[in-house]
Amino acid sequence: xxxxxxxxxxxxxxxxxxxxxxxxxxxxxxxxxxxxxxxxxxxxxxxxxxxxxxxxxxxxxxxxxxxxxxxxxxxxxxxxxxxxxxxxxxxxxxxxxxxxxxxxxxxxxxxxxxxxxxxxxxxxxxxxxxxxxxxxxxxxxxxxxxxxxxxxxxxxxxxxxxxxxxxxxxxxxxxxxxxxxxxxxxxxxxxxxxxxxxxxxxxxxxxxxxxxxxxxxxxxxxxxxxxxxxxxxxxxxxxxxxxxxxxxxxxxxxxxxxxxxxxxxxxxxxxxxxxxxxxxxx
Numbered sequence: 343x344x345x346x347x348x349x350x351x352x353x354x355x356x357x358x359x360x361x362x363x364x365x366x367x368x369x370x371x372x373x374x375x376x377x378x379x380x381x382x383x384x385x386x387x388x389x390x391x392x393x394x395x396x397x398x399x400x401x402x403x404x405x406x407x408x409x410x411x412x413x414x415x416x417x418x419x420x421x422x423x424x425x426x427x428x429x430x431x432x433x434x435x436x437x438x439x440x441x442x443x444x445x446x447x448x449x450x451x452x453x454x455x456x457x458x459x460x461x462x463x464x465x466x467x468x469x470x471x472x473x474x475x476x477x478x479x480x481x482x483x484x485x486x487x488x489x490x491x492x493x494x495x496x497x498x499x500x501x502x503x504x505x506x507x508x509x510x511x512x513x514x515x516x517x518x519x520x521x522x523x524x525x526x527x528x529x530x531x532x533x534x535x536x537x538x539x540x541x542x543x544x545x546x547x548x549x550x551x552x553x554x555x556x557x558x559x560x561x562x563x564x565x566x567x568x569x570x571x572x573x574x575x576x577x578x579x580x581x582x583x584x585x586x587x588x589x590x591x592x593x594x595x596x597x598x599x600x601x602x603x604x605x606x607x608x609x610x611x612x613x614x615x616x617x618x619x620x621x622x623x624x
Contacts, residue, residue, distance in 0.1 A: 377597055380590050380593045380594055380597070381594045381597070382397075383397075383587070383590045384404060384405070384587070384591040384593070384594040385400050385401060385402065385404075386398065386399070386400070386401075386587065386590075387399030387400065387401045388587050404587040404588050404591040405591045405595070407587070407588050408588040408589075408591040408592045408595070411588060413576065414573075414576060414588070414592060416571070417571050417572060417575070417576035418573050420487070420571060420572050420573070421556050421572040421573040421574070422556070423487060424487060424490055424491055424494060424555060424556075424562075424570075424572060425552050425553075425555040425556035426552070427487070427491045428491050428494045428495045428551065428552075428555035429498060429551040429552035429555055431491070431495050431499070432495055432498035432499045432501070432547070432548065432551040432555075433502055433544060433547065433548040433551065435495075435499050435502075436498070436499040436500070436501070436502025436503040436505075436506065436547060436551070437502060437503075437506050437540070437544050437547070439455060439459060439499065439503040439506075440502065440503040440504065440505070440506025440507040440509075440510060440547075441506060441510060441536075441540075442455055443503065443507045443510075444507055444510040444511060445510065456507075459500045459503045459504065459507075460500070462497055462499065462500035463497060463500045463501075467497070467558075467561050468560055468564075470493065470496065470497075470561060471493060471560055471561040471563070471564035471565060472564065474489070474492065474493045474561075474564075474565065475564050475565060478565075485565055485566075485567045485570070486567065486569070486570060489565055490561075490562060490565045490566065490570055490572075493562075493564070493565045494555045494558050494561050494562065495555070497554065498550075498551035498554055498555050499551075501547060501550050501551050501554060502544070502547035502548065502550070502551050503547075504547075505543050505546055505547035505550065506540060506543050506544060509539070509540055509542075509543035510540070513536065513539055517535055518531050518535055518536065521534075521535050542610045543610075545610045546607045546608075546610035549603055549604075549606050549607040549610065550603075550604070550607045552603065553600055553603040553604060553607070556572075556573075556599075556600075556603075557596070558572070558574065559574040559575065559578060562575045563575050563578065573592070573596065574596075577589055577592060577593060577596075
């Protein structure tokens with residue numbers, strides 16, 4: 343390769359990398375610009391209690407006002423309740439599913455479970471919501487917290503299963519073999535060897551499941567009732583009356599809560615990737 347060809351190849355690689363960086367930056371700006379705008383306008387004074395396109399001043403009054411809104415507070419409690427039960431079921435079922443995907447003795451069963459897990463993520467939430475709503479209507483099951491949890495949980499189960507599966511693939515089987523050589527039963531090996539190594543991954547998956555369940559809008563919009571209305575549904579419904587400063591404040595609080603939970607999940611997942619001996623030996 344001549345010096346001219348080498349320089350041309352280097353220029354093409356530089357142009358390609360620069361283009362990818364610009365495209366990535368544009369995508370980040372496009373995704374986060376509305377969130378930044380909501381954060382800024384949550385501190386806007388507005389005019390006569392209404393939001394305005396121009397910034398008229400800075401204030402923190404909309405955050406206490408949002409908390410003093412009884413309907414908004416009720417929707418927050420409903421979201422916390424639904425997210426708790428959804429994440430709890432997801433941790434139990436998803437952990438078992440993630441373990442079976444890796445350790446089930448039958449290869450066909452492993453592939454089937456993996457396919458079902460990915461289907462839970464691929465199928466649009468609107469399809470799941472409409473199907474469940476039709477099922478509840480045909481079977482005459484009244485919509486309540488339990489039916490809403492049932493609709494939100496499948497995707498959360500898949501999230502936990504994939505996180506646990508990723509951790510299972512990194513476990514050292516020699517530790518389990520050594521425990522078996524020392525007379526440990528399969529149940530004791532699972533309880534004292536495998537589960538302690540899976541605990542950070544299970545916790546990370548549970549936090550992610552809780553976050554996704556708390557922020558779910560599509561399924562909640564179909565399965566909510568006047569008695570059980572989650573925060574995303576309340577915020578979406580309030581927009582039809584025009585943007586309110588309290589809505590911006592609530593959206594900002596939800597965003598910060600989501601980022602906090604995802605950050606916690608990232609820390610737990612990073613801990614899960616550490617070798618088991620590094621966590622038990624100081």
